[in-house]
Structure formats: C-alpha cells, structure tokens
Amino acid sequence: MKKFINVPDSLLEDSLKGFAKAHADIVELNLQPHFIKRLQPAKPGKVVLISGGGSGHEPLHSGFVGLGMLDAVCPGQIFTSPTPDQMLAAAQAVDQGAGVLFIVKNYAGDVMNFEIAAEMFEAPNATVLVNDDVSLPKTHSIGRRGVAGTLIVEKMVGAAAEAGADLAACKALGDRVNEATASIGVALTSCTVPALGKPTFELGENEMEMGVGIHGERGRETVPLQSASEIVEQLAHAIDEELNPQPGQSVLLHVNGFGGTPLIELHLLYQLAAQHWEKRGLKIARSLVGNFTTSLDMAGASLTLTMLDEELIRLWDAPVNTAALRWGC
Amino acid sequence: MKKFINVPDSLLEDSLKGFAKAHADIVELNLQPHFIKRLQPAKPGKVVLISGGGSGHEPLHSGFVGLGMLDAVCPGQIFTSPTPDQMLAAAQAVDQGAGVLFIVKNYAGDVMNFEIAAEMFEAPNATVLVNDDVSLPKTHSIGRRGVAGTLIVEKMVGAAAEAGADLAACKALGDRVNEATASIGVALTSCTVPALGKPTFELGENEMEMGVGIHGERGRETVPLQSASEIVEQLAHAIDEELNPQPGQSVLLHVNGFGGTPLIELHLLYQLAAQHWEKRGLKIARSLVGNFTTSLDMAGASLTLTMLDEELIRLWDAPVNTAALRWGC
Numbered sequence: 001m002k003k004f005i006n007v008p009d010s011l012l013e014d015s016l017k018g019f020a021k022a023h024a025d026i027v028e029l030n031l032q033p034h035f036i037k038r039l040q041p042a043k044p045g046k047v048v049l050i051s052g053g054g055s056g057h058e059p060l061h062s063g064f065v066g067l068g069m070l071d072a073v074c075p076g077q078i079f080t081s082p083t084p085d086q087m088l089a090a091a092q093a094v095d096q097g098a099g100v101l102f103i104v105k106n107y108a109g110d111v112m113n114f115e116i117a118a119e120m121f122e123a124p125n126a127t128v129l130v131n132d133d134v135s136l137p138k139t140h141s142i143g144r145r146g147v148a149g150t151l152i153v154e155k156m157v158g159a160a161a162e163a164g165a166d167l168a169a170c171k172a173l174g175d176r177v178n179e180a181t182a183s184i185g186v187a188l189t190s191c192t193v194p195a196l197g198k199p200t201f202e203l204g205e206n207e208m209e210m211g212v213g214i215h216g217e218r219g220r221e222t223v224p225l226q227s228a229s230e231i232v233e234q235l236a237h238a239i240d241e242e243l244n245p246q247p248g249q250s251v252l253l254h255v256n257g258f259g260g261t262p263l264i265e266l267h268l269l270y271q272l273a274a275q276h277w278e279k280r281g282l283k284i285a286r287s288l289v290g291n292f293t294t295s296l297d298m299a300g301a302s303l304t305l306t307m308l309d310e311e312l313i314r315l316w317d318a319p320v321n322t323a324a325l326r327w328g329c
Numbered sequence: 330m331k332k333f334i335n336v337p338d339s340l341l342e343d344s345l346k347g348f349a350k351a352h353a354d355i356v357e358l359n360l361q362p363h364f365i366k367r368l369q370p371a372k373p374g375k376v377v378l379i380s381g382g383g384s385g386h387e388p389l390h391s392g393f394v395g396l397g398m399l400d401a402v403c404p405g406q407i408f409t410s411p412t413p414d415q416m417l418a419a420a421q422a423v424d425q426g427a428g429v430l431f432i433v434k435n436y437a438g439d440v441m442n443f444e445i446a447a448e449m450f451e452a453p454n455a456t457v458l459v460n461d462d463v464s465l466p467k468t469h470s471i472g473r474r475g476v477a478g479t480l481i482v483e484k485m486v487g488a489a490a491e492a493g494a495d496l497a498a499c500k501a502l503g504d505r506v507n508e509a510t511a512s513i514g515v516a517l518t519s520c521t522v523p524a525l526g527k528p529t530f531e532l533g534e535n536e537m538e539m540g541v542g543i544h545g546e547r548g549r550e551t552v553p554l555q556s557a558s559e560i561v562e563q564l565a566h567a568i569d570e571e572l573n574p575q576p577g578q579s580v581l582l583h584v585n586g587f588g589g590t591p592l593i594e595l596h597l598l599y600q601l602a603a604q605h606w607e608k609r610g611l612k613i614a615r616s617l618v619g620n621f622t623t624s625l626d627m628a629g630a631s632l633t634l635t636m637l638d639e640e641l642i643r644l645w646d647a648p649v650n651t652a653a654l655r656w657g658c
Contacts, residue, residue: 002517002518002534002537002554002628003517003594004517004557004560004590004594004595004597004598004630005556005557005594005597006556006557006558006597011593011597012593014596014597014600014601015593015594015596015597015600016596017600018595018596018597018598018599018600018601018603018618019592019596019599019618021599021600021603021613021616022584022596022599022603022616022617022618023616055593056591056593058591058592058593058596059592063592078593188331188332188333189331205331208331225331227334227335228333228334228335229335231333255351259591259592260589260591260626260628261333261626262385262387262588262589262620262623262625262626263348263387263388263392263588263620263623264340264341264344264384264385264387264407264625265332265333265334265344266333266347267343267344267345267347267348267351267387268333268334268335268340268343268344268347269333269347270347270348270350270351271343271344271346271347271350272343272347274347274350274351284350287350287351287352288351289347289348289351291591291592291620294591294592296591296593297589297590297591297628299331299589299626301333326655326656327655327658328658329656329657
C-alpha cells in the first residue's frame with residue numbers, strides 16, 4: 001500500500017487535527033466525539049446546517065464548514081457512517097435557536113444514524129436527503145446514492161440560511177436543488193482503503209468502471225477503457241436522460257475528480273462536457289472543476305449538472321469562506 | 330495508460346481551453362502563441378508578473394493568474410519549456426509601462442528561453458529565479474530546481490506589485506522570498522507522461538524516491554517505504570539544515586501534493602510537520618495544504634517552509650483572486 005500513513009487506526013484523527021490546525025482561522029475540531037464546527041458561531045436565529053458521513057471524500061465535508069456553507073460536520077471513519085452521538089453533540093454545539101438542517105447523502109448507515117440523531121435532538125430540525133447519482137435506476141432498492149451534487153446543495157442552502165431563510169424554506173430549497181441535480185462517475189482505478197491495504201476491486205489495464213460510487217464499490221459495469229470524448233458522451237447522456245434540459249437552460253457544470261486524477265485531465269473533461277451541453281443550446285452559467293468529492297486515491301471523475309434559475313445562481317454566487325470553497329469574502 | 334485523454338497531442342490545448350472557460354471570470358486564453366492572462370488588465374503603472382514553464386504542474390502556474398498574483402503565464406507542452414515567442418507576446422500583452430518581472434523556475438530550458446524573451450522585450454524587465462529545492466546540493470552543476478516554493482514567491486511579489494512596488498523592489502522581494510524558502514519532496518509512485526504512455530521510472534511496491542523533482546525524474550535516492558512520521562522527519566531535517574530556523578521564528582508551512590495524493594494524507598503530513606517545527610519552538614503563522622505544484626498523477630508530496638517576517642505575512646494575507654488561491658476578494 002503506497003500511502004503516507006503511520007498506522008491506519010490513527011490516520012483519521014491525525015488528519016483531522018492537521019486539517020483543523022491548517023485552517024484554524026475558519027474551523028475548530030471537537031475530539032470527543034469527533035465533529036468540526038465553525039470557529040465563529042453563526043449569528044443567533046440562523047438555521048444551522050450539519051452534514052457528515054464517512055471520511056475519505058475530502059475536502060467533502062470538512063472543507064465546506066464556514067461562513068455561507070455548513071456550520072458543522074461529523075466525520076466517520078473511512079467510508080463508515082458517523083454515529084448519532086457525534087451528530088447530536090454537533091447539533092447541540094451549533095444550534096442557534098432557529099433549527100438544524102441535516103444534509104445527508106443517501107447511504108443506509110448515514111440515513112439511519114442521522115435519523116436517530118434527529119429523534120434524539122429535542123429541538124426543531126429537518127433533513128435533506130441527497131441522491132444525485134443517476135448511475136443507479138430510480139427504482140434501486142435502497143435508492144440512489146448521494147455523490148458530488150451534495151456540495152451544491154450545501155452551498156446553496158448555506159447561502160439561504162445565511163440570508164435568513166427559515167428551517168422550512170431551507171429544507172424545501174435543499175430538496176429543490178437535489179431534484180435539479182444529477183451526477184454520474186467513472187473510475188479508472190480502484191481506491192485503496194488503508195485498513196484493507198489493497199485495492200477494493202481489480203480493473204484490467206484496459207478497463208474502466210462506469211457508474212461508480214465514492215466508496216470503492218464496483219460501478220454499474222466494467223467496460224473497455226475509452227477516449228475522454230467517448231466517456232464524456234456517455235456520462236452526459238445519462239445526465240440528459242434524467243434532467244432533460246432544454247435549449248436556453250442555464251446550468252452549473254461541476255467536474256469532480258476522485259482524488260487521483262490531476263487537474264489537466266479534469267479540465268479536458270470540463271472542456272468536452274461544456275461542448276456537449278453548449279451544442280444542445282444550454283448556457284454553462286457557473287462552473288466548478290477540481291477534486292472535491294473524492295474516494296481516497298481513486299483515479300476517476302464525475303460530471304454533475306444542476307439546472308439553475310436566478311435564485312440558484314444568486315445563492316451559488318453568495319459569499320462563502322471555507323477551506324475548499326472561498327469567494328466573495 | 331489510465332488517463333482521461335483523447336490523443337496526447339491535443340491534451341494541453343483542450344485542457345487550457347477548459348481551464349479558461351471554467352474560469353472565464355478571471356482569465357483569458359491567447360491561442361497563438363499560448364498564454365493565459367488576466368481578464369481585467371492590471372492598472373497602468375503596475376509592475377506586471379509573468380511566469381510559466383512546462384505543463385503538468387497544474388494548478389501551477391495558470392491557477393495563479395489574477396488579482397494579487399500573476400498577470401500572465403506561458404504554458405509549455407508537458408514538462409517542456411515554453412518558447413520565447415510566448416513569453417514575449419505575453420509581456421507585450423500585459424505590460425503597463427512599469428516593467429515586467431519574469432518569475433522563472435530554475436530549469437535550463439526555462440532559464441534560457443526566458444533570457445531570450447527578456448532580451449527581445451524592449452522595455453524594462455527583471456527576472457527572479459526560484460531554486461527552493463534543497464534535495465540537491467547548492468553546488469549542483471545546473472543549480473537547484475524551482476519547485477513548490479514558486480507559488481509563495483508569486484503570491485508575495487504579486488501582492489507587492491499590486492500595492493505599487495516598483496520593478497527593483499519586486500525583484501529584490503522575489504529574491505528575498507526565494508532565499509527564505511526551502512522545499513523537498515518524496516514520491517511514492519512515478520508519474521506517467523501521456524506522450525510516453527508509461528511511468529517515467531519504476532519503483533518497487535516497498536520503495537519510495539526521496540528528494541524528487543516535479544518532472545518525473547528520479548530523485549536523490551531510492552529508499553525503502555517508511556512511515557509518514559519517518560518521512561516527515563527526513564524532509565524536515567533537510568529543510569532545517571538549509572534554513573536553520575531559530576526558536577520563535579514565524580514560518581509559512583506548505584504541504585504540497587504531487588497530484589495523486591489525496592487530502593487525507595496531506596493533512597496527516599501537515600500535522601506531523603507542524604509538530605516537528607512547533608517542538609523546535611517555531612510559530613506556524615500561515616499554512617497551505619493541497620495539490621498545488623503537481624507532477625501529473627504522481628503520488629507524493631513535498632514540504633516547503635518559508636521564514637516569515639511582518640512584511641511577508643502582510644503580503645501573504647493580501648487579497649488574491651485566482652483559480653487556485655482566493656481570499657480577501
């Protein structure tokens with residue numbers, strides 16, 4: 001296993017400490033239980049946003065804590081759900097009396113534990129479930145996964161909460177952004193979970209995995225490695241099937257790397273994806289390219305499209321000051 | 330070769346187009362010859378900063394074009410120096426009458442071509458040579474390489490230029506920041522240059538390459554893979570030998586990934602490196618962690634330390650609005 005690591009058991013805690021120290025102007029780490037919250041608490045009366053999930057997807061979610069986005073996040077062990085006590089402690093620590101919105105990626109463990117925390121938390125709260133991954137059919141038994149679209153929900157709802165939206169409005173907005181968003185990814189390699197010490201699946205030198213999630217699981221199918229243009233056409237087609245965007249539609253195009261793919265390739269994918277949608281008359285109004293929702297060291301990438309309107313553009317553009325997204329501040 | 334790519338020949342141009350489109354609010358791409366410049370030109374009378382070098386190090390340098398940092402960059406083919414005509418055209422395009430400062434990483438091809446461009450450019454100009462890589466001895470025949478410290482020079486001189494420093498002051502500051510900066514890196518894997526299609530060197534499953542550069546070349550020595558703590562101690566020791574920082578010294582600690590190493594590992598390295606220097610009484614006044622000066626898909630990382638004073642802290646903190654570094658704007 002070729003990783004910078006001492007022992008797998010301490011990787012997460014040491015890494016969280018490093019993250020919190022490197023960004024001590026923005027965040028604060030709570031150790032028992034683990035959560036990361038804003039250094040400057042939200043103003044009283046603001047709806048607070050809490051997310052979380054298994055680690056290994058950095059900068060998601062810790063990199064999105066700060067003004068204009070999340071108030072706290074609960075990191076689980078790598079690819080493992082955080083526990084209800086983390087979520088409860090985080091909620092109690094950051095609640096400002098206007099309610100807590102949990103933003104949860106649709107994985108069975110995350111959903112269950114956030115539900116337990118929401119029940120235990122004796123104050124107004126609501127949950128937005130993110131399930132933007134269109135590589136699975138809508139009828140999939142445990143539903144579609146939440147992947148790179150999650151940060152778009154977090155950014156837009158974060159802006160609305162900062163501007164004073166109440167809990168019901170934040171919840172409705174989160175659901176709306178999730179509905180307007182579709183993602184699909186492809187892996188060129190597996191990732192290696194430190195505690196396992198070897199790739200979670202094998203891919204031949206001329207194979208890739210289409211419709212992959214972000215937990216080192218196999219995707220929809222293993223197919224021959226194709227050119228970047230062919231890959232983008234397939235990913236974009238799956239998104240078009242879902243969202244059916246019409247000419248003139250403004251969109252946010254997010255090209256996300258899975259951790260092991262460099263920017264030079266991600267910008268190539270972006271160029272090809274932008275061409276695909278501009279050819280169909282869409283307006284690429286906003287863009288985000290980079291490794292944001294990762295799967296440890298996996299080489300691969302996903303495309304995410306969000307259908308925009310004036311309100312969503314305004315929310316996307318609103319000031320944000322986090323480790324991984326920062327503008328207008 | 331597991332990359333998102335159509336044909337190697339078009340990768341750079343398509344990727345540059347994607348970069349420029351994704352960041353069309355900040356930069357503009359010139360195609361013949363290739364250079365990227367700020368969308369909003371600098372104000373008249375500002376010293377303009379131009380950098381460049383082979384591609385494959387993204388976000389360096391294109392991600393650092395914008396207010397408070399670079400005015401233009403000239404990307405060469407992957408790991409290949411840009412040509413004098415690119416540099417000359419960029420200089421002529423962004424010159425605001427107060428002179429041009431070329432910021433050049435110390436590689437023979439870059440140095441030669443920037444020298445030719447500087448001679449051809451019939452207006453005041455100066456050059457800062459960055460050579461922060463302490464893995465090579467000071468007496469090395471072609472001198473030490475410029476690596477991850479380059480962005481620190483670019484950021485601080487960029488801030489000074491924005492504040493009205495003249496050409497001589499910008500040149501002197503750049504030299505001073507370079508002198509105050511030391512870097513050293515280690516690779517866990519080689520990178521794969523697209524035109525070559527295979528790793529540029531082989532490393533065994535239990536080997537790593539110490540003192541590596543950013544062009545897929547072999548490093549100082551091939552050694553057995555070690556724990557993150559042992560690696561950090563060796564890297565930090567080499568930097569201490571060079572800078573000899575004294576207790577009480579304020580420093581900027583930059584942990585840089587080479588492209589294939591995820592944030593969870595980089596934050597572990599940061600935590601260990603911060604512990605190393607805090608134990609010696611240094612004050613980690615500023616931090617930067619991420620994949621900033623990359624070597625395509627190489628797994629690996631470097632540590633960079635810059636000795637700070639009040640002026641350098643102020644210049645680091647000054648507003649910057651680029652694709653890869655953004656704060657205060």
